[in-house]
Amino acid sequence: MRLYRSTAELDFDSVSQLPPRAEPGRVLMVRPDYFEVAYVINPHMEGHVGAVDRQRAQEQWEALRGTYERLGFPVIALPGVEGLPDMVFAANQSLPFQSPEGERRVWMSRMHAPERRPEVPYIEAWYRSEGYRIDHFLDPEISDFEGMGDAIWHPGHMLLWGGYGFRSSLRAYEEIARRWGVRVIALELRDPDFYHLDTCFCALDERTVLIYPGAFTREGLALIGALWPRVLEAPESEARRLFACNAHCPDGRHVLIQAGCRETIRCLRTQGFEVIELDTGEYLKSGGSVFCMKMMVY
Numbered sequence: 001m002r003l004y005r006s007t008a009e010l011d012f013d014s015v016s017q018l019p020p021r022a023e024p025g026r027v028l029m030v031r032p033d034y035f036e037v038a039y040v041i042n043p044h045m046e047g048h049v050g051a052v053d054r055q056r057a058q059e060q061w062e063a064l065r066g067t068y069e070r071l072g073f074p075v076i077a078l079p080g081v082e083g084l085p086d087m088v089f090a091a092n093q094s095l096p097f098q099s100p101e102g103e104r105r106v107w108m109s110r111m112h113a114p115e116r117r118p119e120v121p122y123i124e125a126w127y128r129s130e131g132y133r134i135d136h137f138l139d140p141e142i143s144d145f146e147g148m149g150d151a152i153w154h155p156g157h158m159l160l161w162g163g164y165g166f167r168s169s170l171r172a173y174e175e176i177a178r179r180w181g182v183r184v185i186a187l188e189l190r191d192p193d194f195y196h197l198d199t200c201f202c203a204l205d206e207r208t209v210l211i212y213p214g215a216f217t218r219e220g221l222a223l224i225g226a227l228w229p230r231v232l233e234a235p236e237s238e239a240r241r242l243f244a245c246n247a248h249c250p251d252g253r254h255v256l257i258q259a260g261c262r263e264t265i266r267c268l269r270t271q272g273f274e275v276i277e278l279d280t281g282e283y284l285k286s287g288g289s290v291f292c293m294k295m296m297v298y
Contacts, residue, residue, distance in 0.1 A: 001183045003174050007222050015206065015227050018183065019158040022098050024296040026076060027068045027250075028126070032061045032088045033080030037286050041113040042195050044287035057282035061088070064256070064278055064293055071254055076297070078126060084119050088283075089292040091198060092116070092149040093123040096132070096297050097180060100158075104298045105133045107176060109147040112167045130297075137175055145172040148295060149196040155206045155252065158182050159227075163197025165189040185227070187220040193240055198291045202245045204273065205252035208232065210264070212239035232271065234264045243280075243289035249273065256290045 004010055012018060035057050037048040065075050081087055095107040106127045111117045127134060137145070145151075150168040152161045162173040165188050177184045187197060191214060194200040200215035201224075208230040213221060224231060238244040244264040247257035255268050259277040268275050280289040 001177050001181050003170075003177050003184045003186055004223065005186050005188075006219050007226050010223075010226065012183075015154055015157050015159055018154075019100060020156060021153065021158045022298075023156065024096065024098070024298045025073065026297050027065075027073045028076050028078065028090055028295040028297045029061070029065060029293065030078045030088050030090045031080045032057050034082050034085050035080065035088045035282075035286075036085045038085045039115055041115060042287040043193050044284065048285035051285060052282050060279055060282055061293070064280070064290065067256060067276055067278065068250070068294070071250065073250055076126075078122070081119070081122055084116075084122075086116055086286065087119040087122065089149075089286075089288045090123070090295045091292050092146045092196075093120045094127065094147045094295065095151045095176075096127075096295070097153075097182075098298050103133060104131065105135060105180070107135045107145075107147075107180075110137060110143060110145050110172075112144045112146060135179065137172065138179075139171065139175055142169055142172050142175065144169045146196065149198050149292065151176070152197055152201060152203055154227075155203050157206060160184045161197065161201065161203070162186050163189050163201070166192060166195040185223055187223065188217045189215055190217055191215050195287075196292075198246055199243060199287075200239060200245050202247045202249070202291065204232075204249040204255065204268075208271065210234060210245055210247065210268070212236065212245050215239075230271065232264075232267050234261070234267075238262070238264050243284060246289040246291045248291045248294070250296065258284070258289045 146167040150163040194215035200212040202210040209228045234244040238261045244261040
């Protein structure tokens, strides 16, 4: 299909004009058996090496898992792997997709940080066991792509929003658009604190998105404004400190979000969403929260 970098390139007026896409109904998580801050590969890790409370991290992970199960989403929990402390952030190693014909496919990541590259084969093995068709990049020049950390599907439609600049390359989306036959809106990220799209962009339903505007270029904000009827904004303090935009709305109604994001939560409730506050404080030390800790799968 096509890759779009500006509103002038758009060849459709509304996302509602695009083909429908089935939403996944299960949650894939990786147990925090070996979770810790063992190195620094993003600004949020600074000062937190060796500072994770393992017991609290386990409790917070269990609370998130239980929340999904109470909402009716079965959770598949994979074991952690020794030496891979960030594997718990299950949003990063892959991008799953179901074609209009019902074929389950998954695009495997090329992790930016060498420390995280060994995670991908473990996640790929699970997809293989489930019968997914596995896709890898054919272009050897593509070095970076971090799955749904940067590539986020528009709810209910065949449109992919792709962040690039820190952990994923623009060139990666060109190959995905061509081989999967999907439209991709490319959003350049400009603040290293918001190194993944999922740190500053949260798709709530097909009409509503929550963003931190300061993470985007003028062109990116114009694209968001053109294609989302409702654009909610998280304040900088909550987006930067508490990862307010790393929330997750699995059903278009309930929003799972880091506890304490008061202004963001007030805004969400005003718009009719049911907010579930969760403590992911141990994971914030590593630069992740709710959205990072799971992968929605078919």
